[in-house]
Amino acid sequence: xxxxxxxxxxxxxxxxxxxxxxxxxxxxxxxxxxxxxxxxxxxxxxxxxxxxxxxxxxxxxxxxxxxxxxxxxxxxxxxxxxxxxxxxxxxxxxxxxxxxxxxxxxxxxxxxxxxxxxxxxxxxxxxxxxxxxxxxxxxxxxxxxxxxxxxxxxxxxxxxxxxxxxxxxxxxxxxxxxxxxxxxxxxxxxxxxxxxxxxxxxxxxxxxxxxxxxxxxxxxxxxxxxxxxxxxxxxxxxxxxxxxxxxxxxxxxxxxxxxxxxxxxxxxxxxxxxxxxxxxxxxxxxxxxxxxxxxxxxxxxxxxxxxxxx
Numbered sequence: 001x002x003x004x005x006x007x008x009x010x011x012x013x014x015x016x017x018x019x020x021x022x023x024x025x026x027x028x029x030x031x032x033x034x035x036x037x038x039x040x041x042x043x044x045x046x047x048x049x050x051x052x053x054x055x056x057x058x059x060x061x062x063x064x065x066x067x068x069x070x071x072x073x074x075x076x077x078x079x080x081x082x083x084x085x086x087x088x089x090x091x092x093x094x095x096x097x098x099x100x101x102x103x104x105x106x107x108x109x110x111x112x113x114x115x116x117x118x119x120x121x122x123x124x125x126x127x128x129x130x131x132x133x134x135x136x137x138x139x140x141x142x143x144x145x146x147x148x149x150x151x152x153x154x155x156x157x158x159x160x161x162x163x164x165x166x167x168x169x170x171x172x173x174x175x176x177x178x179x180x181x182x183x184x185x186x187x188x189x190x191x192x193x194x195x196x197x198x199x200x201x202x203x204x205x206x207x208x209x210x211x212x213x214x215x216x217x218x219x220x221x222x223x224x225x226x227x228x229x230x231x232x233x234x235x236x237x238x239x240x241x242x243x244x245x246x247x248x249x250x251x252x253x254x255x256x257x258x259x260x261x262x263x264x265x266x267x268x269x270x271x272x273x274x275x276x277x278x279x280x281x282x283x284x285x286x287x288x289x290x291x292x293x294x295x296x297x298x299x300x301x302x303x304x305x306x307x308x309x310x
Contacts, residue, residue, distance in 0.1 A: 016040070016115030018052065022100075022108050026051045027072065030110070039094075039117055041087030046170050054169070055084040055094070057162045068098065075100045075108040081118065087166075089147045089159045093122040149224040151201055152208035160223035160231055167219075167233060168285040178235050179242040180288050181274040182296040183211070183249065185228035186304040190262040203258050203268055204228065210252045214245075231292075239309070242276045246307045254305075269305035271296060276309070 010017050016036030020027045028049045037043055040055065047054070056062065064080035071078035077099045084094040095118045101110040147159035155163075164180075171178045185191075185207065192200040204224075211222045211230055220234040237245065250270060258268035273296025277288045291310040299308035 016113075018113040018115070019101075019110050020052070020113070022072070022075075022110055027111070036115060039086075039092075039115060040084070046174075050169075050173060054166055056082065057085045057089075057166070059083050059085070068096070071098060072111060075102075081122065085162075089155065089163060092117050093119045149208075152205050152224050154208045154212050154230075155221055155223035157223065157225055160225065160233070163221070164233060164289070165285060167235065168279065168288070171235060171279040175279060176235055177237060177276055177278040178233065178288060179237045179245075179274060179276045180292040181232040181234075181242075181246050181249065181272050182225065182292045183230040183232065183270050183272050184296055184300065186269045186271055186300075187260065187262050188228040188268075191260050191268060194261060206256055206258065207253055207268075207270070210256060211249060214249055214252055237276065239276045242274060243307070243309060246272050246274050246309075250305065250307060263305075265305060271299040271304045272307045273297065273299050274307065274309050 010033055013033060013035055016039045017031075017033040018029055018036055019031040020029045029047060029052055030049070032044050032047060040047075053060075056065070062082060064082050067078050067080050068082075070076075077097070079095070079097045082094050082096055083091055085091050095116040097114045098111045099114075100108040101112060103109050147155055149156040167178060170176070185204070188200065188203075191203065208222065208224060208230065211232060214232075215221070215234075220232065222230055222232045225231045232249070234242070234245070249272060253270045254265070254267060256268070259266065260268045263269060273292050273294065275288055275291035275295060277291075295308045295310040298310075299306050302308065
């Protein structure tokens with residue numbers, strides 16, 4: 001009965017609760033409660049049996065991480081506040097405490113972690129500390145944390161690079177497929193020359209909005225890769241499903257009917273190169289990116305306003 005009460009308390013806790021294995025190399029998570037799933041946006045199936053360092057993405061230069069590592073090494077308790085990132089890329093401040101669990105011989109077999117989202121508290125503290133800083137310093141700080149493209153409002157290249165690596169690792173562990181589509185607006189330089197950069201910006205905004213509304217799964221996302229180039233990452237599709245989906249992307253842009261006198265269709269179009277890869281025991285993320293990029297180049301060479309896969 002006591003065990004059932006304890007289990008219910010853990011599952012109903014508003015704080016994230018995790019347990020990781022100290023007897024296995026790289027200390028993988030073996031349990032997360034529902035509050036941790038809600039806090040991070042990751043499901044238990046995605047994140048158990050791997051180390052939780054993915055929560056820091058590429059933001060690894062945090063002195064508090066050394067405190068955590070030393071506590072684990074020495075089998076000790078510690079309390080730190082870390083910058084963590086949810087599955088959708090948003091940052092939150094996580095107050096993490098870890099405590100060792102010993103067996104009857106005194107050996108640390110596991111660590112239990114308690115996570116609290118203390119973002120509001122930290123932001124107030126930061127505001128008080130930074131009130132004497134210049135507006136320019138604050139602008140730079142927020143730009144570094146930003147994950148959205150300033151023009152189109154969709155995700156930016158920084159977010160894509162980080163999330164791409166995370167999704168590849170998850171797909172590698174689950175043997176799932178990932179589809180990467182690289183999208184380039186055809187004759188866009190000529191469009192800017194003819195209609196002006198303001199019209200060019202407006203066209204990119206409309207195309208980005210159309211792409212972001214095309215998702216078939218909650219985990220799909222689009223990002224502005226640079227200039228007039230976009231990327232879409234999706235999981236779980238077959239080659240045939242991906243081809244049908246990517247074809248609809250081309251059609252969605254055609255349906256915008258953005259006039260372009262230098263285009264053979266009379267409207268702005270896009271070319272798309274895509275690749276579908278089912279992951280195995282390795283992590284060839286660079287291969288998937290290279291194949292999609294090469295496929296895009298082929299689609300452009302073959303006359304634009306079309307798709308091509310590798």
